[in-house]
Amino acid sequence: MREFEYLEPGSVQEACRMLADHQDDCRMIAGGTALMLAMRQRMLNPSYLVSLGKLRNLRGISYDQRAGLCVGALTLHAEIANSKLVREKCPMLSEMAAQVANPQVRNQGTIGGNLCYADPATDPPTCLMALDARILLEGVGRQREVTVEEFLVDYYTTALEHDEVVTAIRIPPPNFSAGRHVRFLRTAAEHRPLVNVAITVARDGSLCRDTRVVVGASTPVPTRGLRCEAFLEGKAFTAEIAAEAAGILASEIQPISDMRGTDDYRRRMIEVTSRRSLQSLFETLETAEAVN
Numbered sequence: 001m002r003e004f005e006y007l008e009p010g011s012v013q014e015a016c017r018m019l020a021d022h023q024d025d026c027r028m029i030a031g032g033t034a035l036m037l038a039m040r041q042r043m044l045n046p047s048y049l050v051s052l053g054k055l056r057n058l059r060g061i062s063y064d065q066r067a068g069l070c071v072g073a074l075t076l077h078a079e080i081a082n083s084k085l086v087r088e089k090c091p092m093l094s095e096m097a098a099q100v101a102n103p104q105v106r107n108q109g110t111i112g113g114n115l116c117y118a119d120p121a122t123d124p125p126t127c128l129m130a131l132d133a134r135i136l137l138e139g140v141g142r143q144r145e146v147t148v149e150e151f152l153v154d155y156y157t158t159a160l161e162h163d164e165v166v167t168a169i170r171i172p173p174p175n176f177s178a179g180r181h182v183r184f185l186r187t188a189a190e191h192r193p194l195v196n197v198a199i200t201v202a203r204d205g206s207l208c209r210d211t212r213v214v215v216g217a218s219t220p221v222p223t224r225g226l227r228c229e230a231f232l233e234g235k236a237f238t239a240e241i242a243a244e245a246a247g248i249l250a251s252e253i254q255p256i257s258d259m260r261g262t263d264d265y266r267r268r269m270i271e272v273t274s275r276r277s278l279q280s281l282f283e284t285l286e287t288a289e290a291v292n
Contacts, residue, residue: 001039007050012058012165015050016140020163022048028165029053030074030113033105058112058167063089068172073112073165077101077124080111090171092179092200096127099183101191112166115148118156118221120256121192125152126216127181129224130198133171139164152221176200176210178284182277183217184269186261193217194261195269197277201232203285208232213245213274218255218266225249228274237282246275 007026009015019026026048029035038044052058052074059074061083069089071080080086081098100106100114100123114124115135129148137144140163151159160166179200183193196217202209211232216222228249235241250271257263 001042002045002047004046005048007048008054009050009052010054012055012138012167013140015052015055015165016138016163018048018050019165020140022050023162026050028113028116030116031076031105031109032113033101033109034113034117034119052165061085065173068170069093071111071169071171073115073167073169074110075112077106077109077111077114078103081106090131090174092181092198093127093131093171096123096181096198099123099181105191111169115151115169116158116160116166118152118154118158120155120220121194121217121260123181123183123193123196123216126196126214126222127198128169128171129216129222130179130181130200130212130214131171131174132212133169135166136168136170137161137164138167143167145170148222149224155220174200175202176212177203178281180277180281180284182273182280184273192260195266195273197270197274198222199274199277199281201281201285203237206236208235208237208241213249215249215253215270215274218261218270219253220256223253225252225274227252237285239279239282242278242282243275245278246271249274 007018027046029049030052059072062070077097077100081094086094134145135151139161181198183196186194198214201211211229213225213228214222228245231248232245250267255263255266
């Protein structure tokens, strides 16, 4: 690892100016779980690290009836998993956060850092896309808001401008009846999913409405299954419909092929994982209906 200068801005705007000054020769560091590994492996060799550790206003979770859930970029995965507010307002997000990587990463890594690193084989982006989340960015003298689809461009590549910092993630109040994020690991010892699927669905009597289906970890960036969503619209909740929808999803997604799994194997796991997820969601909705 080469020597670097460690910079500690006292405000978001100061951090943005540092990033603007040093551009490609610097990197932001939050939890550092991914960045330090990349630097040790000499995949990245910045001359400057801009630490966001002192920006306490970027940490925390709040809820507004109109705007929904707001999660600060420096909020730890473990804090999201353990938050009573998140469990109450968006249990799908809490359940996902409780599965991210391993306990060490969950207690050190941040949600904003995870998004900025843009590792394809991770869980938060897939879940956040299904939740229709928006990412708040701040640059020198300006702010903007983008969708997860707009933010994630390609392998380890985001739409961040050279002077921008992710400040928060907003998740609108849910307009769905149930949601689930499911990950598939090749072995129990692995921490990086080979496939993950996030689904939200609204119920209109016995029919599916406004379903969002997102596949990640087997694609360069999380990808919505638009054909699958269109097929499910107005369909009844049945195991047969779940199986057919899963087949459509697997056929429309273009998975990658690498040393962790071929595209054919990943496609098959997408089908299996999404079928089980849909069936589980349908059962959850039917149970809730029976209780009510």
